[in-house]
Amino acid sequence: GALLATLSASELLVALYDAQDRLCWCNDAYAQRFLDGLTLPLPFAELLRHDFRRGIGVRIDCGDIEAFLSDILPRRRQQPFRAIEVDTLDGRWWRMAETLLPEGWLLCVATDITPLKRGELRLREARAQAETEARTDMLTGAPNRRHVFEFGAATLSRCAAAGQACSVALIDLDHFKQINDRHGHDVGDAVLRAFAGQARARLRGRDLFGRLGGEEFLLLLPGVRQEQAREVTQRLRQALQPLALHQGALHYAFSAGVAQAAPGDDMDRLIARADRALYRAKLLGRGRTELASEGDDDGGGSGLNTAASS
Numbered sequence: 001g002a003l004l005a006t007l008s009a010s011e012l013l014v015a016l017y018d019a020q021d022r023l024c025w026c027n028d029a030y031a032q033r034f035l036d037g038l039t040l041p042l043p044f045a046e047l048l049r050h051d052f053r054r055g056i057g058v059r060i061d062c063g064d065i066e067a068f069l070s071d072i073l074p075r076r077r078q079q080p081f082r083a084i085e086v087d088t089l090d091g092r093w094w095r096m097a098e099t100l101l102p103e104g105w106l107l108c109v110a111t112d113i114t115p116l117k118r119g120e121l122r123l124r125e126a127r128a129q130a131e132t133e134a135r136t137d138m139l140t141g142a143p144n145r146r147h148v149f150e151f152g153a154a155t156l157s158r159c160a161a162a163g164q165a166c167s168v169a170l171i172d173l174d175h176f177k178q179i180n181d182r183h184g185h186d187v188g189d190a191v192l193r194a195f196a197g198q199a200r201a202r203l204r205g206r207d208l209f210g211r212l213g214g215e216e217f218l219l220l221l222p223g224v225r226q227e228q229a230r231e232v233t234q235r236l237r238q239a240l241q242p243l244a245l246h247q248g249a250l251h252y253a254f255s256a257g258v259a260q261a262a263p264g265d266d267m268d269r270l271i272a273r274a275d276r277a278l279y280r281a282k283l284l285g286r287g288r289t290e291l292a293s294e295g296d297d298d299g300g301g302s303g304l305n306t307a308a309s310s
């Protein structure tokens, strides 16, 4: 008597199903959520069908109550005890503990875990955001050095395994110090953002464009030979829009060094070759793209200096 009165008034949802899986008793809180004025006893499946039609009770994502039932019914009553998490259409989350009792009775007790779930969700979102930020350059929104290297390493292995070419273009804005000195650091920042925006807008799905730091960027082009990669940088150069300032258009340019992955190359070694080509592009007057050549590889110790197999 006292126990029943306590359960009846509890904020827990409490329900008792018989061996035929008919709901025979439930407390007020359970009745409010699920019963919708129906009279007991009531088969579990009927209760769910009714709630589904009325748009109350458990959220059913597939939108098909019969498919939902044939999914969950075989798993019901299979263990002496189980706890599942369900959410209801009113936006709350529940931990439902189901205990099999003697003679096939099933006791169901649900606890409101909505605050926990919301905290968990916030935590997961914050974590996803932190992960994205750890891989993003905050000034330009482009992938940062860490992401470029990790993604690049994976891409290199994938291309090597598939026998595909893979090229990088190391891109460095020209006389960027002068832009900063003449127009201020904010304009320098705006140039970096504008350039990154234009470069990223031109990419195909599998390409990657990222900022390595300062005014240095990397274009990673899987499936592309170095000659094509050079063309990609040249098209980007031709299409480059000046930055609009109050005083007029600010034209800027970049130099690039292109290298194609050779067998055994890792990102460091590939970029080191591209860097030597970039250095030549600067020496030769800037605003141009140079290809890496065999002499650009310092050997890296392995002596596997077979350059681009084009």
Ligand SMILES: Nc1nc2c(ncn2[C@@H]2O[C@H](COP(=O)(O)OP(=O)(O)OP(=O)(O)O)[C@@H](O)[C@H]2O)c(=O)[nH]1
Pocket (backbone or CB within 6 Å): 139, 172, 173, 174, 175, 176, 177, 178, 180, 184, 185, 186, 187, 188, 189, 192, 213, 214, 215, 282, 286
């Ligand atoms: N505005 C701005 N400037 C930066 C940023 N990161 C690096 N810089 C500046 O970029 C300039 C790079 O100068 P340098 O390395 O001398 O190269 P450069 O002037 O572009 O000359 P070349 O590469 O030889 O054409 C430095 O003055 C840095 O302070 C940034 O995030 N924002």
